[in-house]
Amino acid sequence: MLAAILWGGAAHATGANSRNDARLEPLFQQLKNAKDPAVAKLLEAQIWHIWTWTDIEDVNLLMRMGIGAMEREDYEAALLHFGEMVRIAPDFAEGWNKRATVYYLQGNYTASVIDIERVLEIEPKHFGALAGLGLIYLQLDRKKPALRAFQKALEIHPNMPNARDAVKDLQRAVEGERT
Template structure:
């Protein structure tokens, strides 16, 4: 009996560590409506209010544990504690590998730190998980620009602008050569 109790006490921490993250919330319908709203926005300011609502959905983590890790990482990033923020986003990604925002935030920090190859890996993962994530698309475009890959940067920027024509990053289109198959914007 004592052996059984000891075994249970040893295995209890392993069971807690084996906790899995639930699937990310499905905000597809809400995002569809917000994309329509942002495309119809009469001004950049109105569009930004819609985009802020999108960020609320993207930052809606799968469960309370994931939300706590994300929020702590965002606070650390805001206070310029990039190392601490990356550690939090690493934890979030390890716990919730199918939640795009962990990769997006870690990729953003890599971009800020000018580690463009690392940023690109994370942004590619975000786009694979959430193909219409405008933050990841514009972040990827800016990362590709920094790497001198202007054609791919323009393609991503055009994809993002098709979702939201009011993006501030639209100003970079003039700095990027047109694509061979690009017709009229």
């Protein structure tokens, strides 16, 4: 469940590459400056909406099918759908992100990190992928890289409560390792 919260849910962007979507930068700026967590949550939902869908109907169909398979915990089917999605639309960051999420859920952290790196090449402000990277490093007991990943996510989205809590815990743990 935590992975779904951090990596994001579902919700229309133009084209398979939302990075150039003119709606994103003002939303990121508002998200960064939002003082009210409820406002931040609305802005986050708008960003996920832009990230998650394209005007390529085949990709949207694969997204729906992949999300459905994830919800049923049919990870093999989800990987097939998301794998086809990244083949059809290699510049669609959310296809890679969803596949990274499935790999994470399967415990295949190496494959998940590879896909997250691709997400961040396409969309450097993908706070969900950064938080997912933090989760992977936590699973691997790599506290310093986990801390950096969560901190980067918070630079973009300061109101991510799970990431904020993780940073507090990790800062204490990392400082404890130094003493």
